[in-house]
Structures are given as C-alpha cells and as structure tokens.
Amino acid sequence: MPATLPSVLVTTEWVAQHATDAGVRVVEVDVDTTAYDQGHVPGAAGWNWTTELCDTVVRDIVPPNKLEQLLGKTGIDNDTTIVLYGDNNNWFAAWAFWQLKIYGHDDVRIMDGGRKKWLAEGRDLSTDKASFPSKTYKAKSPDTSLRAFLPEVQEAMKKKAAALVDVRSPQEFTGEILSPPGLPETCQRGGHIPGAKSIPWGKNCNDDGTFKSFDELRALYSAQGISGDQPVIAYCRIGERSSLTWFALKHLLGFQKVKNYDGSWTEWGNLVGAPVEK
C-alpha cells in the first residue's frame, strides 16, 4: 500500500501482540454468528450483525444511540483503536468498519486475513466470552458521503454521474439466478443496474483471506475503467459484500468519492418500473 495512506490494516501477528493493550479493542464480526463461540482471538469481543449492527425494526443501519450503547458496553470510547476481523474474508468486519466510519470513529482497522488466517496459522483461541468495563461513547453525525440512497443511484445511472460496481457473483449479475443457492429469494427480478460493472467482491482478496496488493487492486479496477477519477457506488444484495469493496476502494486504493449502496439489489430488483439490464 502507498505509504501516504493511513494504516487501516493490521497483521495477525500485530493482533497477537497487541490484542489486550490498553486503548485497543479487538472485535469479531462474522457472517456465521455462532463462530465467535467456537473460538476467537483471546480478549476479543463479538458482535452479532443480525441484531447489533442494524435497526431491527426499520430496514436501516444501526441507529446512533444503539451504536453508542454497543460500543460503550464493549469498553470502547471515542479514542479506542478498534480492530475488526471476521470470517468469509472479513466480509462483515468491513460492514462494521463502514458503519463505524459513518458515525465518525477515527481509529478503526481490519485484521488482514481475518478469522481464516488466524486459524490457518494455528494461533491461540479462547472460548471465554470477554467482558469489559463500560465506557461512554458519543457517535458523530452520520457521514452521508459514504452511503448512497436510491435517488442518488437512479441519478447516477441516468446521467452516468458515478461508476456503479456490482460485487455479486456473475450469475446474479446476469440474472441467471436471483441469489446463491440456499438463500431466500428476496427480489422480483434478476439482473443488474444498467451500466454497472461486474467486479465480484471476492476478487479483492487472496486465497489466504488477505487483501490483494495496491497494484493488484488498481489493475483489477482500472481494467473495468474504475480509476477513482469519478465517484463510485458499490452495491450487492443488501450492502454487506459491497462494504468490503467500498473498503478496498476507499481505504486501500485511496479513492476519494466512494459510496456503499446498502439498499442494493433487494431494493432495486423489487422496484416497480426500475430499469434492469441482463
């Protein structure tokens, strides 16, 4: 990565050395919400994305007061260095990272390689549920420059005001399937937003779960005409996969204007009259 970029990635070795340092809080966020209980980084907290990182009534990201409570009970204040990691190449760690940045947390990082790399290296695991002395956390006003809503995406499509990156699988992109097997059908139409480029999220990562190098990522996106010269909006089905791509574009490649459209295909693909390309 360029030396000028802030360090948003830490290695598994760094975590092994610093996980319990004062001022550092390691948090596991998994797709599989039972994974934490089956062994986690010693001293790490576990967050459940289905209940703790969203509004469970209205479809929305976590409300600020709920985030403040979550961080407070995790022993995190505004000065804490938060290190996130998780399964599936840090998929939901990136989802948590995106939300923490929306609410203005300054020092948040991702453990490169996530749970997969930690396990593969045979590092210590704990099954003890960690508890922490409560702290007071104050969320900042949401940074809307990181999040795209439907009207902006519609405008971007019509005027080509932003590059749209579809991070779902090629089969979802073409409309061959509505979702990977085993998942509920949650959209009425398959395909993609007209003009979107297909760059599946997994292409950001190496086999060991780490992120690809700056040069590899730059080559991946520039091959599709995504160079950072114009705003970028990433989307998937409900915004989690695309938060990983958002992280790669914004924090690893350093693109200035990158938004995650968390309404994603479950919004667009259900919208009456929305144009669809296959």
Add this chain to the structure above:
Amino acid sequence: MKPEDYSRRQQELGGWQVTIETYKLGDVYHCTIANVDPGARFARADGPTREEAERVAIEKATEGDASPCTDA
C-alpha cells in the same frame, strides 16, 4: 487453546465451489462450509471426529439447511 489439525479445501457441492474448513479445538472438531466466491452460503457442524463433523456439515449444505446464512 490452539486449534489443531486445521485443514481447508475447495470442492464442488451442488454445482457451486465451496470451501470446507475444519479444525479441532479441545475435544471437538468444528467444520464450516462457505461458498466464498458468490458468498453467503454457510453450513456448520461439530463432531467428535473430522469425518463426522464434515459429514454432517456437507449434509446440511446439500440439503439447503445451511444455517445461519445471509443474503448480502
């Protein structure tokens, strides 16, 4: 505790490439099946042996009883 006997491999299951990850922690083998490229499909099982944990996890994945899962 350190995870022991860790393994990770890819194979096709129901027409999709999945990753099967297994390790032993204490006396229990934990197996997780993830559909990494398209993302989002998970099956998990535990067992006293690697074979048993993987057998049950594959059974769940094949039957579409993968839980928990997400549709991101």
